[in-house]
Amino acid sequence: MKCARPKLKGWKEIPEGGTIVEPGSSIQFDVSAWRVSRPVIDQAKCTKCGLCWIYCPDSAIEFKDGKYEPNMLYCKGCGICQKACAPKAIIMFKEGKK
Amino acid sequence: MSATFRTIKDVPKEEHLAPGHRLCAGCTVGTAMRQILKASGKDVAVITATGCLEVSTSYFPQSAWRVPWAHIAFENAAAVASGVEHAMRALNRKGKSDEKISVMAVGGDGGTFDIGLQALSGALERGDDLVYICYDNEAYMNTGIQRSSATPYGAATTTSPPGKLSIGQSTQKKDLIGIAIAHGVPYAATATPAYPFDLMNKVRKGLDVNGPALIHVLTPCPTGWRFDVSAGIELSKMAVLTGLWPLYEVVNGEVRLTVQVPRREPVTKYLQIQGRFRHLDEKTAGLIQKRADQIAAKFNLGPLRSQ
Amino acid sequence: MSTTRRSMSGNYAIAYAVKMADVDVIAAYPITPQTTIVEKLSEYVANGELDADYINVESEHSAMSACVGASLTGARVFTATSSQGLAFMHEVLFMASALRTPMVMANVNRALSAPLNIWNDHSDAMAERDSGWIQLWASSAQDALDLTIMAFKIGESERLPVMVNLDGFILSHTYEPIDLPNAEEVRKYIPSRPLTNRLSPKTAFSIGVVGPPEYYYEMKYQAVDAIEKSRSKIKDVYAEYEKIFGRGYRDVESYGIEDAEIALVTMGAMTGSARIVSEEMRAAGVKAGVISIRTFRPFPSEELLDLASGLKGIGIMDRATTPGGPSNPLFTDIASCLYGSSRVPLQGFVAGLGGRDITLDDFRMMFRETDRASKEGRGRSPIYVGLRE
Numbered sequence: 001m002k003c004a005r006p007k008l009k010g011w012k013e014i015p016e017g018g019t020i021v022e023p024g025s026s027i028q029f030d031v032s033a034w035r036v037s038r039p040v041i042d043q044a045k046c047t048k049c050g051l052c053w054i055y056c057p058d059s060a061i062e063f064k065d066g067k068y069e070p071n072m073l074y075c076k077g078c079g080i081c082q083k084a085c086a087p088k089a090i091i092m093f094k095e096g097k098k
Numbered sequence: 099m100s101a102t103f104r105t106i107k108d109v110p111k112e113e114h115l116a117p118g119h120r121l122c123a124g125c126t127v128g129t130a131m132r133q134i135l136k137a138s139g140k141d142v143a144v145i146t147a148t149g150c151l152e153v154s155t156s157y158f159p160q161s162a163w164r165v166p167w168a169h170i171a172f173e174n175a176a177a178v179a180s181g182v183e184h185a186m187r188a189l190n191r192k193g194k195s196d197e198k199i200s201v202m203a204v205g206g207d208g209g210t211f212d213i214g215l216q217a218l219s220g221a222l223e224r225g226d227d228l229v230y231i232c233y234d235n236e237a238y239m240n241t242g243i244q245r246s247s248a249t250p251y252g253a254a255t256t257t258s259p260p261g262k263l264s265i266g267q268s269t270q271k272k273d274l275i276g277i278a279i280a281h282g283v284p285y286a287a288t289a290t291p292a293y294p295f296d297l298m299n300k301v302r303k304g305l306d307v308n309g310p311a312l313i314h315v316l317t318p319c320p321t322g323w324r325f326d327v328s329a330g331i332e333l334s335k336m337a338v339l340t341g342l343w344p345l346y347e348v349v350n351g352e353v354r355l356t357v358q359v360p361r362r363e364p365v366t367k368y369l370q371i372q373g374r375f376r377h378l379d380e381k382t383a384g385l386i387q388k389r390a391d392q393i394a395a396k397f398n399l400g401p402l403r404s405q
Numbered sequence: 406m407s408t409t410r411r412s413m414s415g416n417y418a419i420a421y422a423v424k425m426a427d428v429d430v431i432a433a434y435p436i437t438p439q440t441t442i443v444e445k446l447s448e449y450v451a452n453g454e455l456d457a458d459y460i461n462v463e464s465e466h467s468a469m470s471a472c473v474g475a476s477l478t479g480a481r482v483f484t485a486t487s488s489q490g491l492a493f494m495h496e497v498l499f500m501a502s503a504l505r506t507p508m509v510m511a512n513v514n515r516a517l518s519a520p521l522n523i524w525n526d527h528s529d530a531m532a533e534r535d536s537g538w539i540q541l542w543a544s545s546a547q548d549a550l551d552l553t554i555m556a557f558k559i560g561e562s563e564r565l566p567v568m569v570n571l572d573g574f575i576l577s578h579t580y581e582p583i584d585l586p587n588a589e590e591v592r593k594y595i596p597s598r599p600l601t602n603r604l605s606p607k608t609a610f611s612i613g614v615v616g617p618p619e620y621y622y623e624m625k626y627q628a629v630d631a632i633e634k635s636r637s638k639i640k641d642v643y644a645e646y647e648k649i650f651g652r653g654y655r656d657v658e659s660y661g662i663e664d665a666e667i668a669l670v671t672m673g674a675m676t677g678s679a680r681i682v683s684e685e686m687r688a689a690g691v692k693a694g695v696i697s698i699r700t701f702r703p704f705p706s707e708e709l710l711d712l713a714s715g716l717k718g719i720g721i722m723d724r725a726t727t728p729g730g731p732s733n734p735l736f737t738d739i740a741s742c743l744y745g746s747s748r749v750p751l752q753g754f755v756a757g758l759g760g761r762d763i764t765l766d767d768f769r770m771m772f773r774e775t776d777r778a779s780k781e782g783r784g785r786s787p788i789y790v791g792l793r794e
């Protein structure tokens with residue numbers, strides 16, 4: 001089996017001084033493999049207090065169409081959101097299990 | 099100075115710290131920095147000292163920062179920020195640029211209490227118009243949990259291990275706010291991300307005052323303090339509720355408590371969920387309770403909850 | 406070209422050049438023998454003669470750090486230091502060059518401790534020769550003024566920091582008649598630095614990032630490439646400056662070299678004494694010349710090779726040492742640039758450490774020893790000129 005090596009930029013292509021010219025480009029970095037468990041929000045129980053969102057260390061909880069939802073590309077599964085949820089609308093499920 | 103952030107609705111939705119950064123799962127520095135940038139908005143240049151936050155947000159070719167950001171070295175964030183601040187001021191005055199931006203320096207406890215203290219003192223003494231944020235996880239976490247002068251009494255780190263002849267860290271945490279106000283700064287405050295509105299209002303005030311401001315933010319570290327990755331915010335809150343981390347601000351020398359604790363929790367509730375304090379005997383835990391009592395007396399916190 | 410002649414010390418000449426350059430930010434910390442530069446600059450700022458932010462930092466480390474920060478915004482930046490101050494900046498010097506933050510720094514050469522010594526030698530600048538900074542060396546106060554003006558032109562064009570070296574006390578504190586160029590002409594020659602918007606909400610760049618093993622090498626090579634590329638710009642600036650202001654500069658200055666058989670290589674103020682003695686040698690029948698390194702980084706290898714081709718012996722005077730090294734810094738650089746292309750015998754000298762006078766007799770000895778090396782076909786181990794046993 002051949003190991004595929006990504007083509008990395010050469011010194012002429014890297015911006016001067018190693019500057020990163022794309023703000024917020026860490027969104028391309030996949031941290032989902034770090035996760036051992038995932039949060040699931042029961043929207044019926046959610047009171048929209050927003051604490052899960054304001055406490056998330058990974059900017060992984062998104063507020064869309066009037067609902068808070070964790071983005072599984074960025075969630076590291078720490079469970080801070082679950083602990084912060086007073087109405088217990090968030091349940092952590094082990095990854096790999098249904 | 100009035101509060102800008104009172105409810106969750108006052109908090110801007112924009113994320114200036116992008117996801118995909120490499121801070122450990124459950125690291126409250128991520129939470130704190132998100133809140134700080136929501137308070138500052140995008141027109142801020144952030145100068146970060148070497149440390150956890152820096153290495154995990156700027157790993158080439160990806161950056162988590164959506165604001166102008168620079169890192170130069172470990173001990174000089176305040177001096178670099180001073181250079182940026184003065185340059186912006188000169189360029190504005192000389193009509194070379196009309197861009198108005200605030201300047202923020204961010205360092206960990208090692209980069210602030212220890213190696214960066216001299217540069218910080220210089221910036222505070224000169225009265226440079228910047229906000230210095232110290233995110234304090236109470237040890238050199240980026241190099242693997244070595245003690246700093248911010249490590250609390252009794253805590254185990256890899257260079258203050260408990261043993262036959264040691265209780266762990268044998269010294270008390272340095273008083274950073276005391277050092278800042280001794281420079282006569284117009285604004286200094288403590289904060290912690292479990293109290294987001296308090297933290298964000300303080301950042302806003304620090305940016306709004308003319309001159310230097312220092313915000314000292316306690317950021318529990320699951321890796322170094324050895325607690326469950328879900329417990330960071332809980333610990334951030336418990337530090338306040340025990341009286342060990344009073345939330346206050348000092349405006350032109352006047353001290354004001356910003357979050358009252360009507361019924362204090364015993365320090366054991368804070369200590370027992372952290373592996374770094376697992377070795378403590380009753381006597382040492384008692385000394386830590388005594389310290390919390392002293393802080394409570396100083397800030398007029400409520401009485402200890404009866405057990 | 407209208408000029409005014411005035412008597413000035415090397416340090417005041419530099420301060421005057423910085424004023425003419427209309428810098429935006431100065432961050433500096435006092436250290437002998439540099440201090441009169443920044444004293445004069447703070448006076449200019451206090452009097453309103455120079456519109457700049459003057460940051461009184463608490464150390465040289467912070468001076469260099471503040472300069473890097475200021476330069477990131479696109480401001481024109483200056484600082485000055487000496488000896489321990491430069492050594493204290495060491496770490497940040499590499500960041501200034503690798504992050505491509507142009508600035509000009511006057512380094513008033515002074516010995517490094519221990520023992521503490523405030524007098525002149527070149528050990529401070531030599532210890533920073535690998536830092537990625539362009540290094541220009543003055544042999545007179547006039548040079549110091551002209552090189553400072555040119556340093557802004559070179560540095561801001563190449564986005565590299567430039568160090569202007571001048572010998573402590575010998576140049577820094579000695580008054581010389583100096584031709585001051587017309588201030589308006591200077592402003593036209595070095596207009597404000599273009600704002601690069603590097604640290605700006607418009608771009609939100611991240612600067613000074615982590616360079617992991619798969620990128621660090623390429624990023625480091627950028628710094629190598631940058632200073633290599635600056636060679637042609639430096640030559641252009643020297644030539645252009647001569648056209649506008651009438652005084653010409655070369656990467657390597659040489660005297661009486663056309664028909665010389667031996668030459669002594671020097672740097673800085675001692676070039677004058679070497680010239681006097683070389684003429685004396687000529688009168689006595691030895692065809693001697695003097696080579697003075699003006700642009701030390703990037704090192705003028707090609708120019709030196711050209712000059713060496715006609716010589717039968719070269720003496721190299723170092724004003725710094727490399728304890729435990731193969732030889733001393735300037736000797737090592739020259740030997741390595743001649744290696745494989747020239748077999749001219751080289752004789753190394755160490756002289757004038759910590760402000761020790763280098764007398765005309767010392768130069769006579771150095772020329773004689775170089776002559777001997779040329780006749781014997783090889784040099785001996787470095788001679789420590791004037792060292793007591």
